[in-house]
Amino acid sequence: MNITIIGTGYVGLVTGACLAEFGNHVFCLDVDQRKIDILNSGEIPIHEPGLDEMVARNREAGRLTFSTDVAASVQHGEIQFIAVGTPPDEDGSADLQYVLAAARNIGKHMTSFKVVVDKSTVPVGSADKVRHEIQSQLSARHSLLKFSVVSNPEFLKEGAAIEDFVRPDRIVIGCEDSREGDQARELMRKLYAPFNRNHDRTLWMDVRSAEFTKYAANAMLATRISFMNELAGLAETVGADIEAVRRGVGSDPRIGYSFLYAGCGYGGSCFPKDVRALERAAREYDQELLILRAVEAVNNKQKRILGKKIVARFGENLSRRHFAVWGLAFKPNTDDMREATSRLLLHELVQRGATVAVYDPAAMEEAKRTLAQDFLDSPEALSRVRFCDSPEETLDGADALAIVTEWKTFRSPDFDQIRSKLRNPVIFDGRNLFEPDVMAEAGFEYHGIGRPMPGSQGAAL
Known part of the structure; x- marks a missing residue:
């Protein structure tokens, strides 16, 4: 399959490399020319065990491309993963400016049906905002093209991200209840089929529940850590x-x-x-x-x-x-x-x-x-x-x-x-x-x- 990854940070780079490893043709986009130059020179801007070898192997095989060409990235992938940063805003909320900018670019340049996947960690309701940005661009172009927004949160531990991706505990996918959502579900099922060969790890749900699941999981783990740290003081x-x-x-x-x-x-x-x-x-x-x-x-x-x-x-x-x-x-x-x-x-x-x-x-x-x-x-x-x-x-x-x-x-x-x-x-x-x-x-x-x-x-x- 042809896949586009928007954002070559930690999540985007690991996702792109692992999907390429399973035979997909992956186009990794980033607006940071310096980062793209580093990747095209054969270097890796982050430390993650095994990632440098995987990236090099798939670049050499022609399955992994790094570029700043936004239009080309939208044309390439039938599935568009948004994996940009969502830094905390001043009030602690997630800043969606990069997510929404990616959505606008997709709406501006798409010429066929797209599945747009929120891979970034985003608050509940973000898919609605992504959908609105894409539709606004299509409406401005007087285009009747269809698309579907999917939530597919990542559960990658730094230091073990490749293992987590290729042998996941679960794959959470939230799809819309619509004709386009059904089409997106089939494409996502096809994409993740190699990861479900032994048993089906995919948990299908509505989009908002998928968005919530990511935050709930991290909040639970953080709670366990703080609980034990507080008991440690008493101990x-x-x-x-x-x-x-x-x-x-x-x-x-x-x-x-x-x-x-x-x-x-x-x-x-x-x-x-x-x-x-x-x-x-x-x-x-x-x-x-x-x-x-x-x-x-x-x-x-x-x-x-x-x-x-x-x-x-x-x-x-x-x-x-x-x-x-x-x-x-x-x-x-x-x-x-x-x-x-x-x-x-x-x-x-x-x-x-x-x-x-x-x-x-x-x-x-x-x-x-x-x-x-x-x-x-x-x-x-x-x-x-x-x-x-x-x-x-x-x-x-x-x-x-x-x-x-x-x-x-x-x-x-x-x-x-x-x-x-x-x-x-x-x-x-x-x-x-x-x-x-x-x-x-x-x-x-x-x-x-x-x-x-x-x-x-x-x-x-």
């Missing part, structure tokens, strides 16, 4: 171990183990934005989502937990302190720094006068760019952050080590080397990578999340 106080609690709770099949890990808060491009957008959408209908308001509040507090622990241990004034930080990206296997906990931690430390040495296996360049923006008004503060070539290099002369991102390479370090390099054998583990009793035996003062230090007693109840 520390009463002397319980949140990891033991996690295993006890997760063993209940009604609950399960996923997204029950306590840590230093969630970040990225989805959970923070989508929780705020869903809460904002509810207010438009004079409803309050009290749980989601609490989810966001808990997460904002949790993202500062490492800084709070460091200050409690070393004091308010850190002007003579130096810290090592492992992990900058908001999660492992990505270079995404959007809403990353590390940004708040670094700001806290340098504003208190500390110097910091940092390392991340994938996000160093993106971190330099992002932090330059964060410290735009205080470049002298940014000069207190040193970017290192290895995790070991960060340790030289550091008063303590803080772990922010749970990269696999951090899970089995040389503890003798860490202890010999640190000025104080102190570790602040924001992802609970290690066991407190093991760390105590190794001679470390260990501060986890929701985990009591060996020998400590909780407050009396």
Whole structure:
């Protein structure tokens, strides 16, 4: 099939590459000439395991094209995926300007029936707005061409996006109840047939329910994370171990183990934005989502937990302190720094006068760019952050080590080397990578999340 992907960001590029891998001819459009030049030169602007090889393989086979030619992109695909960004507006709602601009371009240039698929995460009712923009352009052209707008939200985890796409848990598709909607359903069924060979993973529903499903899924996962993070604070106080609690709770099949890990808060491009957008959408209908308001509040507090622990241990004034930080990206296997906990931690430390040495296996360049923006008004503060070539290099002369991102390479370090390099054998583990009793035996003062230090007693109840 001929497929067009509008937007070559994270979702668009993964979607386009994976559909090309299954034999489709995919035209990837982006208005950013620099990004298209990067892709046509054989490079990938994002870090996603396996994506560079897949893109190269399908470009060489002639199944994957990158261009800024809007008219050509509309002519190419019988199915037009809109996969542009929906950044948060000032009030927290999703900004649809790029989605609607893509819709207008489709209406302006289409010369045959099109299935227009909202792949971007958009609020309930966005398909109606997309439909209106396309129809307005057709009416201005006095065209009687037909089209259908479909909702097909993505469920891709950064760092495992290719696996998620080619072996999905579910494929959610919302279609209109109309003749055009029936035609769209058959085209979408044909497109996703290779992904349903073992069993049908497609969940068919109305468009608004499909739009809602994406937000509901992310809000549920964010809620589980904040719930465990809030319990972790109480666990520390009463002397319980949140990891033991996690295993006890997760063993209940009604609950399960996923997204029950306590840590230093969630970040990225989805959970923070989508929780705020869903809460904002509810207010438009004079409803309050009290749980989601609490989810966001808990997460904002949790993202500062490492800084709070460091200050409690070393004091308010850190002007003579130096810290090592492992992990900058908001999660492992990505270079995404959007809403990353590390940004708040670094700001806290340098504003208190500390110097910091940092390392991340994938996000160093993106971190330099992002932090330059964060410290735009205080470049002298940014000069207190040193970017290192290895995790070991960060340790030289550091008063303590803080772990922010749970990269696999951090899970089995040389503890003798860490202890010999640190000025104080102190570790602040924001992802609970290690066991407190093991760390105590190794001679470390260990501060986890929701985990009591060996020998400590909780407050009396």
